Amino acid sequence: MKVQKIIIHSLDEDLKTEIYSDRQMNLNDQLYVGEYIERFARSCVNSSKTYTGRLNQTSPFHELIDDRFDFLEWSKKLARQWFSFHKTQEQSKNVNLLFALVENTDTLYFTGFEVHASEGFIRITQDNQVIENQIIHNNMILPNTFASVKSAFMFDCEFGTLYLNGNPLYHDFFKDVFDCELIANSKQSFSVIQSTIQEVMAKRDLPSLESHVKVKEILGDVAQDFDIVSCSDLIEEVLQGTTEEEKHLIESRFEEEDVEDDLNLKNLKKSRVLSRHKFKTESGIEIIFPVNELDMGSVIEIIENDDGTKDMRIKNVGEVA
Numbered sequence: 001m002k003v004q005k006i007i008i009h010s011l012d013e014d015l016k017t018e019i020y021s022d023r024q025m026n027l028n029d030q031l032y033v034g035e036y037i038e039r040f041a042r043s044c045v046n047s048s049k050t051y052t053g054r055l056n057q058t059s060p061f062h063e064l065i066d067d068r069f070d071f072l073e074w075s076k077k078l079a080r081q082w083f084s085f086h087k088t089q090e091q092s093k094n095v096n097l098l099f100a101l102v103e104n105t106d107t108l109y110f111t112g113f114e115v116h117a118s119e120g121f122i123r124i125t126q127d128n129q130v131i132e133n134q135i136i137h138n139n140m141i142l143p144n145t146f147a148s149v150k151s152a153f154m155f156d157c158e159f160g161t162l163y164l165n166g167n168p169l170y171h172d173f174f175k176d177v178f179d180c181e182l183i184a185n186s187k188q189s190f191s192v193i194q195s196t197i198q199e200v201m202a203k204r205d206l207p208s209l210e211s212h213v214k215v216k217e218i219l220g221d222v223a224q225d226f227d228i229v230s231c232s233d234l235i236e237e238v239l240q241g242t243t244e245e246e247k248h249l250i251e252s253r254f255e256e257e258d259v260e261d262d263l264n265l266k267n268l269k270k271s272r273v274l275s276r277h278k279f280k281t282e283s284g285i286e287i288i289f290p291v292n293e294l295d296m297g298s299v300i301e302i303i304e305n306d307d308g309t310k311d312m313r314i315k316n317v318g319e320v321a
Helices: 031-046 060-064 073-088 169-176 184-203 209-222 231-239 245-258 265-270
Strands: 002-012 016-020 052-055 097-102 107-116 118-124 134-141 149-156 162-166 180-183 228-230 263-265 274-282 287-289 300-304 310-314
Touching: 002 180, 016 073, 016 107, 031 052, 031 149, 052 169, 073 097, 073 107, 073 169, 107 231, 149 169, 162 169, 169 180, 169 184, 184 209, 184 231, 184 245, 184 263, 209 231, 209 265, 209 274, 231 245, 231 263, 245 310, 263 265, 265 287
Parallel strands: none
Antiparallel strands: 002 016, 002 097, 052 162, 052 180, 097 107, 107 149, 118 134, 149 162, 228 263, 274 287, 300 310
């Protein structure tokens, strides 16, 4: 990856002021800034939490595809929308928006990363009697890892692919700003698959625990040879066939949650959901088993009691550390 342009706009909550830069950063004088953005861009593409957006026909971002655009003005336009959004939040903070043009192989991405400033202290050790060995307080120190990025986007200026990263608080905001429909990522799609199976099993008046375990076992096996699997085919196999009514229910849930039929197993493996299974009781007790290393049927037994409650029996534990 290579960063071509960078600019930063800020919202100072203490001063209640929006600060817009009129000049891009000089990458020749600040080489580390380019590396900083490259690290964010790489992490955004590879993150299991990143999802895609499908542009509507009315989206203004169509103007950016295969065409030159005013990077400075577009960054300011988006910054104004971001700042307006944050001013409506109960806990607004000092917000910094880093916009960049990033080249990856032959593709150019228009990117943006939201980072919140924090307080810290800087020690100055220059050969100058005035400032030597001083400690200076600074309340605008930026984070160094992608985990601290609150929201992000990467827009492919050649094909119009939009990558987004942000918690559910940003979903409606993203839909409005980019005029797009959000597509569930692999981890979100997997959660919908699990909840849909549970709903179907409940309608059949059958326990769903074994089905949840079976999903992960099937995906673990398939992931060794394939990168993509059909969500609908997966559910069909786990449920051992579905009625027309159940098929309609599954399709409805996929449509409601913006789940596409292709499940990317390569991305799903990054989130570790296939490597372990977690049980959580009503009392809050959590039990985690490694899925790939154990035959779940030989390890646990769920006992249905006459009063409707369930007991979990752990078997063949050997020594207890």
